[in-house]
Amino acid sequence: MAHLDTNSSDGERHTLQSLPKSNVFTQMLPADAAFPTPKDSHDTPRQTLGPRMVKSALFTYVRPDSQGEPELLAVSQRALQDIGLNEEEAETEEFKDFVSGKKILTWDASKPDEGIYPWAQCYGGYQFGQWAGQLGDGRAISLFESTNPATGTRYEIQLKGAGRTPYSRFADGRAVLRSSIREFVVSEYLNAIGIPSTRALALTLNSGSKIMRERVEPGAIVTRFAQSWIRFGTFDLQRIRGDRETLRTLADYTAEHVYGGWDKLPSKLPAGDAKDVHSQIQTGVTKDTTEAEGVEEENRYVRLYRAILRRNAETVAKWQAYGFMNGVLNTDNTSILGLSIDFGPFAFLDTFDPTYTPNHDDHMLRYSYRNQPTIIWWNLVRLGEALGELMGAGSKVDDSVFVDKGVTQDQADELVKRAEGVIDRCGDEYKAVFLAEYKRLMTVRLGLKKQKDSDFEVLMSELLDCLEAFELDFHHAFRRLSGIALEELETEEQRRDIAGRFFRADNTPRQESDSRERIGKWLEKWSARVKEDWGTGSDAEAERQSAMHAINPRFVPRSWILDEVIDRVEKKHQRDILPKIMKLALNPFQESWDVDADEEERFCGDVPKYKGMMQCSCSS
Numbered sequence: 164m165a166h167l168d169t170n171s172s173d174g175e176r177h178t179l180q181s182l183p184k185s186n187v188f189t190q191m192l193p194a195d196a197a198f199p200t201p202k203d204s205h206d207t208p209r210q211t212l213g214p215r216m217v218k219s220a221l222f223t224y225v226r227p228d229s230q231g232e233p234e235l236l237a238v239s240q241r242a243l244q245d246i247g248l249n250e251e252e253a254e255t256e257e258f259k260d261f262v263s264g265k266k267i268l269t270w271d272a273s274k275p276d277e278g279i280y281p282w283a284q285c286y287g288g289y290q291f292g293q294w295a296g297q298l299g300d301g302r303a304i305s306l307f308e309s310t311n312p313a314t315g316t317r318y319e320i321q322l323k324g325a326g327r328t329p330y331s332r333f334a335d336g337r338a339v340l341r342s343s344i345r346e347f348v349v350s351e352y353l354n355a356i357g358i359p360s361t362r363a364l365a366l367t368l369n370s371g372s373k374i375m376r377e378r379v380e381p382g383a384i385v386t387r388f389a390q391s392w393i394r395f396g397t398f399d400l401q402r403i404r405g406d407r408e409t410l411r412t413l414a415d416y417t418a419e420h421v422y423g424g425w426d427k428l429p430s431k432l433p434a435g436d437a438k439d440v441h442s443q444i445q446t447g448v449t450k451d452t453t454e455a456e457g458v459e460e461e462n463r464y465v466r467l468y469r470a471i472l473r474r475n476a477e478t479v480a481k482w483q484a485y486g487f488m489n490g491v492l493n494t495d496n497t498s499i500l501g502l503s504i505d506f507g508p509f510a511f512l513d514t515f516d517p518t519y520t521p522n523h524d525d526h527m528l529r530y531s532y533r534n535q536p537t538i539i540w541w542n543l544v545r546l547g548e549a550l551g552e553l554m555g556a557g558s559k560v561d562d563s564v565f566v567d568k569g570v571t572q573d574q575a576d577e578l579v580k581r582a583e584g585v586i587d588r589c590g591d592e593y594k595a596v597f598l599a600e601y602k603r604l605m606t607v608r609l610g611l612k613k614q615k616d617s618d619f620e621v622l623m624s625e626l627l628d629c630l631e632a633f634e635l636d637f638h639h640a641f642r643r644l645s646g647i648a649l650e651e652l653e654t655e656e657q658r659r660d661i662a663g664r665f666f667r668a669d670n671t672p673r674q675e676s677d678s679r680e681r682i683g684k685w686l687e688k689w690s691a692r693v694k695e696d697w698g699t700g701s702d703a704e705a706e707r708q709s710a711m712h713a714i715n716p717r718f719v720p721r722s723w724i725l726d727e728v729i730d731r732v733e734k735k736h737q738r739d740i741l742p743k744i745m746k747l748a749l750n751p752f753q754e755s756w757d758v759d760a761d762e763e764e765r766f767c768g769d770v771p772k773y774k775g776m777m778q779c780s781c782s783s
């Protein structure tokens with residue numbers, strides 16, 4: 164069966180040298196005044212490039228500092244394809260030097276005014292609800308951007324774990340192998356199941372390097388890429404600094420270079436129509452157009468805010484539908500493009516427990532599964548505050564007095580009222596977009612073609628209630644449902660029997676007996692709905708089952724699997740487990756992978772006892 168390959172591209176492939184490269188980010192945005200040009204940074208000893216507070220800048224030029232002997236552990240074939248690189252390129256020494264930070268491919272010290280020099284971004288953030296100050300790329304260094312000619316998608320490629328930057332604060336600029344394996348696998352997996360995510364190209368072990376955490380651990384580098392690495396925290400920082408000019412430049416850059424132009428942003432929703440979230444939206448509104456009037460005026464910055472809000476609402480809806488938790492949804496970990504970003508203590512649900520947080524340090528359950536939609540909205544309100552002045556200015560946003568001097572006394576009340584009104588209305592839109600996407604995905608995950616109002620209560624909520632009450636596996640429920648034939652559900656006895664498939668293999672029939680009846684009843688309603696949408700007959704059944712198998716993954720990179728992979732790579736030197744697990748992660752909807760039948764069965768089977776719903780700390 165074909166895998167769901169949403170973002171891949173065929174067509175022209177490049178070598179590292181021939182890959183088109185750009186640095187629009189550093190050309191358009193303000194550099195750290197301490198090192199205004201690449202040469203200034205390059206001529207400075209590395210230790211001088213250490214942590215400090217940076218003013219009025221969005222990045223600092225800084226070069227990677229490779230450590231140890233690089234060993235290329237894994238490359239994502241899907242990533243090579245999406246960037247537009249030849250597969251063979253990954254075999255070359257040049258590729259190894261590139262992904263380990265040993266060589267800057269795009270800059271030559273003898274021609275300091277040409278080429279592209281690496282940089283680290285400056286951002287801030289609210290962490291666990293508190294302002295945390297300047298953060299920034301403390302261990303990530305961007306190398307260049309590249310636009311895949313076949314797809315037109317531009318990615319910013321960066322190394323994570325390649326040394327200190329001015330944003331490293333008290334830390335070492337390194338990443339341990341353990342967290343690097345987790346990030347490498349999950350970012351490619353999320354992309355493979357259709358969830359927007361930052362991506363990973365390669366994983367390099369720095370053999371011989373010793374990184375101090377709770378214990379001494381080997382270091383690694385993930386070469387990763389994204390259409391943008393700008394976070395909500397990038398905007399927060401400008402607001403806290405009171406740097407109106409940089410904030411405006413950043414907003415303009417985001418609209419023009421991340422979202423592709425002001426005319427690509429969504430128009431205002433007609434009043435009272437927040438429910439009809441898609442059909443009422445138009446693009447093509449020109450930059451200077453102001454929609455509505457008076458205190459409800461919406462200028463282009465409102466359209467930008469709404470574009471960001473819609474992307475994030477859709478992404479968090481997908482996380483909920485697939486049981487994924489980020490674990491640390493601080494504003495520095497919330498992407499301006501709605502990408503899943505920063506893979507620290509993330510996890511997938513094993514059994515369905517909405518109060519579960521994968522973050523060991525999250526005692527208040529702030530980042531638990533059920534809180535994710537609320538927390539992303541909380542982060543969006545912070546973003547609304549950062550953009551508040553630009554949004555609240557309405558049609559006066561380009562007046563020279565406002566641009567040069569700021570808000571005048573007589574403007575202030577109306578401006579605040581307008582900005583608050585926007586954020587209020589956007590709250591409704593966020594909820595509506597979230598719910599529309601969540602219901603759409605749950606509908607297809609349940610094998611239905613059309614949505615009926617009653618499905619939410621009768622099928623979705625009741626299924627989740629059963630999963631929670633009987634501690635059933637979230638992912639197995641959908642995958643196993645996909646394989647059930649309607650003719651197996653005709654009698655009550657049959658349904659009770661089939662209900663057994665939702666339980667662990669080591670459950671005793673006595674444990675299951677009450678629950679089988681409730682699940683049996685649910686199966687009866689489900690099969691009636693499936694018949695309504697698909698009709699009967701073997702062709703319809705085959706079509707429905709294959710649609711369900713293509714949306715409900717068989718493989719999920721659960722915490723226990725990642726722990727085992729880490730252990731095998733790090734302690735047992737079983738490097739070959741990485742390409743194997745990547746085969747499953749990149750093609751998670753397949754039934755089998757020709758990797759190793761026993762291993763496949765184990766990774767896709769019941770979670771071993773005492774290894775479910777594990778938690779992880781932030782140390783990485």
Ligand SMILES: Nc1ncnc2c1ncn2[C@@H]1O[C@H](COP(=O)(O)OP(=O)(O)OP(=O)(O)O)[C@@H](O)[C@H]1O
Pocket residue numbers: 298299300301302303330331332334335336337338495496504505506507783
């Ligand atoms: N070992 C480290 N060295 C330097 N800075 C670090 C280190 N670990 C974390 N930081 C910085 O601390 C902040 C919060 O860390 P967090 O773990 O959320 O991010 P990260 O995993 O390093 O980065 P990203 O969000 O880019 O994946 C970031 O500014 C990050 O760069």
